[in-house]
Every structure is written in C-alpha cells, then in structure tokens.
Amino acid sequence: MRRTSEETKSIILAAARERFAADGYERATIRSIAADAKIDPAMVMRYFGSKEKLFAAAAEFDLRFDALAEVPRERLGAEFVRHFLRQWEAGESLQVLLRTGITNDGAAERMREIFAGQLAPKIAQLTGDPASAPVRAAMVSAQMLGIGLARYILEFPPVVAMSEDDLVTWLGPTIQRYLTAD
Amino acid sequence: MRRTSEETKSIILAAARERFAADGYERATIRSIAADAKIDPAMVMRYFGSKEKLFAAAAEFDLRFDALAEVPRERLGAEFVRHFLRQWEAGESLQVLLRTGITNDGAAERMREIFAGQLAPKIAQLTGDPASAPVRAAMVSAQMLGIGLARYILEFPPVVAMSEDDLVTWLGPTIQRYLTAD
DNA sequence: ACTGTAGGCCAACACTTGTTGACAATCAAC
DNA sequence: GTTGATTGTCAACAAGTGTTGGCCTACAGT
Numbered sequence: 001m002r003r004t005s006e007e008t009k010s011i012i013l014a015a016a017r018e019r020f021a022a023d024g025y026e027r028a029t030i031r032s033i034a035a036d037a038k039i040d041p042a043m044v045m046r047y048f049g050s051k052e053k054l055f056a057a058a059a060e061f062d063l064r065f066d067a068l069a070e071v072p073r074e075r076l077g078a079e080f081v082r083h084f085l086r087q088w089e090a091g092e093s094l095q096v097l098l099r100t101g102i103t104n105d106g107a108a109e110r111m112r113e114i115f116a117g118q119l120a121p122k123i124a125q126l127t128g129d130p131a132s133a134p135v136r137a138a139m140v141s142a143q144m145l146g147i148g149l150a151r152y153i154l155e156f157p158p159v160v161a162m163s164e165d166d167l168v169t170w171l172g173p174t175i176q177r178y179l180t181a182d
Numbered sequence: 183m184r185r186t187s188e189e190t191k192s193i194i195l196a197a198a199r200e201r202f203a204a205d206g207y208e209r210a211t212i213r214s215i216a217a218d219a220k221i222d223p224a225m226v227m228r229y230f231g232s233k234e235k236l237f238a239a240a241a242e243f244d245l246r247f248d249a250l251a252e253v254p255r256e257r258l259g260a261e262f263v264r265h266f267l268r269q270w271e272a273g274e275s276l277q278v279l280l281r282t283g284i285t286n287d288g289a290a291e292r293m294r295e296i297f298a299g300q301l302a303p304k305i306a307q308l309t310g311d312p313a314s315a316p317v318r319a320a321m322v323s324a325q326m327l328g329i330g331l332a333r334y335i336l337e338f339p340p341v342v343a344m345s346e347d348d349l350v351t352w353l354g355p356t357i358q359r360y361l362t363a364d
Numbered sequence: 365a366c367t368g369t370a371g372g373c374c375a376a377c378a379c380t381t382g383t384t385g386a387c388a389a390t391c392a393a394c
Numbered sequence: 395g396t397t398g399a400t401t402g403t404c405a406a407c408a409a410g411t412g413t414t415g416g417c418c419t420a421c422a423g424t
Binding site for chain 2: 023024026027098099101102103108111112115116134135137138139141142143144145146147149150151153154155156157158159162170173174177178
C-alpha cells in the first residue's frame with residue numbers, strides 16, 4: 001500500500017480535470033487519464049465506477065459568488081466581469097464544462113443548473129428584482145461564456161491578446177446593462 | 183447506376199451536416215452518417231477520402247454579409263443581431279462549426295478564418311476604421327457565439343424562450359457599442 | 365509468524381471506430 | 395452483345411474504447 005485510497009482518488013481527479021478540459025469528453029480516454037496519473041486504468045474504474053461517474057466527479061463546480069459581496073450598483077458590471085475572468089483562469093473547471101457541455105448531455109444539464117441555480121439567485125439578491133433575474137442571468141452567461149469560448153477554446157487572437165483591464169473595459173458596460181437595464 | 187455520383191455525394195453531405203451539428207465531430211460516426219443517408223459506409227470513403235475530408239466539405243461556410251448592405255450607422259447593432267440570428271436558424275452550418283470547433287482543431291481554425299476573414303473586413307468597411315476592426319469583430323463574435331451556444335447548444339430556458347425581437351432588444355445595443363464605441 | 369484486507373497491476377473481454385480491398389450490379393458506347 | 399467504366403455491396407482488417415476478473419504485493423492486527 002503505497003498511498004491511501006483518498007490520495008490516489010484525488011490524483012486521478014486532477015488528471016481527469018486536465019484531460020477533460022483539454023480534449024473534451026470523448027477524446028479524454030480513461031487510458032490517457034490513467035497514464036497522466038501514472039496509474040492503471042483499472043484503478044480508475046475501481047474508484048469511480050465508470051467514465052460517466054468520473055466525469056460527474058470532475059465537473060463539480062462552484063461559481064463562488066460568496067466572494068462577491070458588497071458592490072455599489074454602478075460598478076456591478078465591472079466587478080462581475082472581473083469575477084468571471086478570475087474563475088476562468090483559476091482552475092480548469094469552467095473549461096471542462098464548456099468543452100464537454102457541447103457533446104455531453106450530462107454536462108449541458110450541469111451547466112444549466114449552475115447558471116440558473118447559482119448565478120440567477122445572486123443577481124436576484126444584488127438587484128432586488130427576482131422576476132427578471134433568470135433572463136438577466138442567461139444574458140450574462142451567454143456573454144461570459146462567449147468570451148471564454150473565444151479566449152480559451154477557439155483562441156481568437158484579438159481576444160487572447162487583451163489584458164484583463166481591456167476586457168473589463170469592453171465587457172463591463174455590457175454586463176452592467178444586462179444586470180440593471182429596465 | 184441508380185444515381186449519379188454528384189447526387190449521392192450531396193445526399194451524404196446533407197446527412198453529414200446534420201450529424202456533425204447534432205453530435206459533434208467524434209460522436210458523428212461515418213457509419214451513422216451513412217445509415218442516415220441509407221448508403222454503405224464505404225461510399226462515404228470513396229467520395230470523400232476520409233472522415234477529416236468529409237468534415238472539411240461539410241463545414242464550408244459563408245456568413246453572407248453581402249445581404250447586409252445599406253444600414254444607417256445608428257441601426258448597425260440591431261441589423262447585425264438580426265442577420266446573425268437568421269444565420270443560426272437558416273442551416274446547420276454554424277451549429278456544425280460550434281459543436282465541432284470545440285474538440286476539433288481543424289474546425290477551430292476554420293472558425294478563426296471565418297470571423298477574422300469575413301466579419302472583420304465587413305466591419306472595417308461599414309465603420310471606415312480598419313485599425314480597430316479585428317478587435318470589434320472578435321467582440322461581436324464572442325457575443326453572438328455566446329448567444330448561439332446558450333440558445334441552440336446548451337438550451338438555457340430563458341434564452342430559448344425569447345423571440346427574435348426580444349433578442350434584438352437585449353443584444354442590439356451591445357453589438358452597436360462593440361461596432362461603434364471609440 | 366500468520367492471516368486478512370486493501371491497493372495495485374496484468375491480461376483479456378466485447379464492442380466500435382475508420383478504412384480497405386475484392387466482388388456484384390448497372391448503364392453507355394461501339 | 396460485348397466491353398468498359400461507374401455505382402453499389404459485403405466482409406474483413408487493425409487499432410482503440412470502456413470495462414471486468416484474477417492475481418500479485420504490501421501492510422495492520424493478532
């Protein structure tokens with residue numbers, strides 16, 4: 001027994017996240033994940049049961065809006081943009097979701113849950129308007145996912161070249177309007 | 183000789199576009215495409231050489247900006263939004279690109295070509311500012327791809343529920359700013 | 365020292381994938 | 395009617411997939 005089972009489990013999870021983020025669901029094979037983790041493919045099955053379940057474990061995600069507390073109304077847009085950009089950079093989780101959500105129905109469902117279940121309530125709270133929150137959340141999601149797509153997946157050169165401040169300048173007013181326009 | 187080769191070729195192409203749009207590159211198998219077209223898989227190979235080449239043929243795309251001619255400057259945003267939405271609805275081509283561009287490098291490259299090669303020049307022409315056109319094109323692309331993603335791929339309920347007019351109301355000012363802000 | 369248990373590896377399975385070659389069917393030209 | 399080319403079919407291939415079971419190997423408790 002070299003390691004405890006929890007240790008190897010998290011090693012596998014880390015490798016899985018990287019592969020799913022880089023290759024998408026189908027091209028991220030259990031064998032390649034196991035190779036990255038320097039572990040036998042059979043161990044992946046033992047600990048996670050199936051590829052589908054491994055993916056489910058790797059795609060756990062929290063937008064962490066708790067970190068976004070007190071913001072004056074007129075700076076909401078800029079702060080949201082900055083928060084999302086940090087989320088994109090922080091870990092592979094959002095990239096996992098975007099890469100896989102497009103071919104894997106489970107991931108798409110997860111995505112809907114996250115943006116409807118985490119973003120919409122936060123917007124409702126910040127704006128004090130629960131009725132319009134789902135629509136606003138959807139618009140914000142569309143814009144921020146579009147930027148993530150262009151910057152991290154498709155790698156459009158102009159978007160890749162922008163600094164965080166550039167992006168805030170471009171996107172801030174857009175998000176501000178989606179959040180607060182009547 | 184039941185059909186001419188050009189006929190079967192276009193039957194295969196149509197089936198391929200549908201499958202690629204619905205399933206993405208990896209899950210759209212040659213066998214499933216052939217089955218849809220009611221044709222032997224070997225014919226697909228004979229006419230297109232390989233799956234990669236079949237995909238290249240299926241992913242030909244033209245944003246058709248020729249249809250967008252004379253627009254007063256202040257209505258540019260709304261007209262662009264409408265044009266893009268029509269492109270999304272018209273055929274599967276944009277959905278093919280988005281579904282596949284995320285796992286297939288060739289498709290991602292194609293996507294960059296299209297938006298840098300077709301959208302940016304049109305913007306340069308309409309705004310008379312070639313220097314900033316690539317950045318504006320990238321921002322417009324990000325927003326419109328994000329909406330396509332949310333509406334047609336991930337199917338966020340609020341975005342699916344919106345009418346074309348609703349979308350123009352939300353997106354028009356955004357695109358207008360990306361096109362004309364200094 | 366012996367045993368039970370839990371981590372790890374190997375080999376194989378059943379299946380699907382893209383791709384290929386040989387063979388049959390159909391039509392046009394002479 | 396025979397030839398030649400073009401369209402279609404069939405079976406098989408080599409490689410790669412998720413998944414399974416059996417067999418080692420190392421430790422903990424007695």
